[in-house]
């Protein structure tokens with residue numbers, strides 16, 4: 001066995017209609033599909049990450065960036081005793097900058113958002129700059145992957161469509177330290193009313209295909 005996938009998600013509020021483990025459910029299903037395509041081994045999801053921006057909402061759990069990086073580094077060290085390559089697949093934006101630091105040599109970092117950005121305009125009916133959360137995209141993915149966990153009747157009417165402070169293109173951009181509660185009472189950023197199962201299916205399979213292709217190219221480079 002040469003490669004193994006380590007999926008990393010989060011436990012954090014996703015508005016009234018999605019479960020706390022949304023990121024973890026999504027990354028588990030994505031990683032299962034990628035592992036099947038590449039015939040690699042697959043670890044259970046690491047369900048905790050850096051979610052301080054959602055701390056005002058119950059059920060959110062955060063670990064410090066140093067805790068996350070130390071934990072993941074030690075997991076990778078143990079795996080590299082037996083595997084040639086560890087592929088980290090991350091689905092939570094709050095983890096991205098910290099985990100990217102591990103991308104070197106035998107540890108490959110795959111961030112969902114790097115791939116999502118390229119396909120967003122083809123699938124999304126809402127416009128939002130920068131961050132969105134429990135939005136059209138995440139809700140569509142959950143409707144497709146875990147429909148029994150989506151409480152559609154609780155989808156909020158408080159729609160937060162655009163927040164310049166969260167948009168990297170805006171002059172008002174706040175890179176760090178922002179709190180979801182300051183922008184959204186429900187915890188949702190974006191418009192989950194636009195979510196559909198069909199969009200979720202399209203996003204999911206496109207992500208699996210693009211991530212798989214990128215990892216195949218990467219392993220060819222390494223040979």
Ligand SMILES: [Zn+2]
Nearest residue numbers: 022023134138
């Ligand atoms: Zn999420």
